[in-house]
Amino acid sequence: MRLVIARCSVDYAGRLDAHLPEANRLIMVKADGCVAVHADGGAYKPLNWMNAPNTLVELDASDSEDGLVRWVVTSPKKETLTITLHEVLSDVAEELGEDPGLQKDGVEAHLQELLAENPDTIEDGLKLVRREYPTAIGPVDLLCRDETDQVVAIEVKRRGEIDGVEQLARYIERLSLDSSLGDVRGVYVAQSIKPQAKVLAESRGFTWVEVDYDELRGMKSDELKLF
Amino acid sequence: MRLVIARCSVDYAGRLDAHLPEANRLIMVKADGCVAVHADGGAYKPLNWMNAPNTLVELDASDSEDGLVRWVVTSPKKETLTITLHEVLSDVAEELGEDPGLQKDGVEAHLQELLAENPDTIEDGLKLVRREYPTAIGPVDLLCRDETDQVVAIEVKRRGEIDGVEQLARYIERLSLDSSLGDVRGVYVAQSIKPQAKVLAESRGFTWVEVDYDELRGMKSDELKLF
DNA sequence: ACGTTGAGATTGCCG
């Protein structure tokens, strides 16, 4: 990794066009060749960047009319990022080596897994048919049958927004084409559901349930305690 | 901005839980207090981060049992990022000052603006009623009337995906409640439209048009040349 | 390679 702090101006041409006027910024070049230009604020997103793979060419001061060093980064897709260095304040390079990678816990996949093990928490008497039930337009998160044996399609989200309801609607539409399943109803499950999503779900004839992730995880612990 | 390259391990607890095993990484602390931990590869997104506002507390080596320095970053929302420093390889600090900000060209707003000036490029004889026509569920990008004086609702996207079709459907549903507009039809406009979105649009009774941004910009230039 | 979906999405806008 190479870290250059410099007074610089930047131009990007690619999916859109963007320009950064002259100012002090951090230029970060990673081992895989990707480049990011950061200001001293504004969250983790850089002002401009180029993802790997790309090629970085350093144009010498003597090559330009204005006597400034330029870095030109080019991607295979005709995108270019041009950094003009007006004054370098700091320049550090270190080899960091491979990263062992991030371990996550608490994403939607976990929530779906826990709900598949405890469909009762969604609705009393619910039995799992299968997870990721395939349809032509993508897999339904959970397919179940209720106490009356009616098929129930369940869309699981960490946060329940309006898109998830539309997604569930498309799945139900699709499942209804399969006469062997009979009449299918939908349930929208999330850790929290926005008011607008609740309203839309109800107007589509779906029910919705808010579940607690920590509580679900607690149930799993309880099961383990039985052994 | 402060840049520390160190062998470190990291723990995040907040919206989810995440852990980074010991390895060499860059720790970036910006002037606004936000913190990002970067590996030497993997695009611009950090492995872990904390956005401003937050508080960074440096725990001295003598405070911990294992004799290691820890940085504990805490946000008002109970999120914590804990960085354990095993060995510092480099430590640089610079004041960068304010950034004048990014200038962009070529985003959806521009496309909508150009289309509003040249509705003909969407469909012959189309006349603009107004941009951002308000409804209870949000503004319709462009509301027009065609040659036969029928009202046409137009959804503009840079890239046409399935969500945009659903959005257009909701608007049309809404506009149909206003009897003064008569029968409303929908057109989905984007620089490129995915096959699935085209199919869904057609099945909803909408037409779709792919437009060329550079060509539209060219038309604007042509208009300017008339003066 | 392409398409779909999730994300600690982030960010900006407007009510």
Add this chain to the structure above:
DNA sequence: CGGCAATGTCAACGT
């Protein structure tokens, strides 16, 4: 402050 839509979204995973 909360909802909503755009983003050069990115990144992971399945076909």
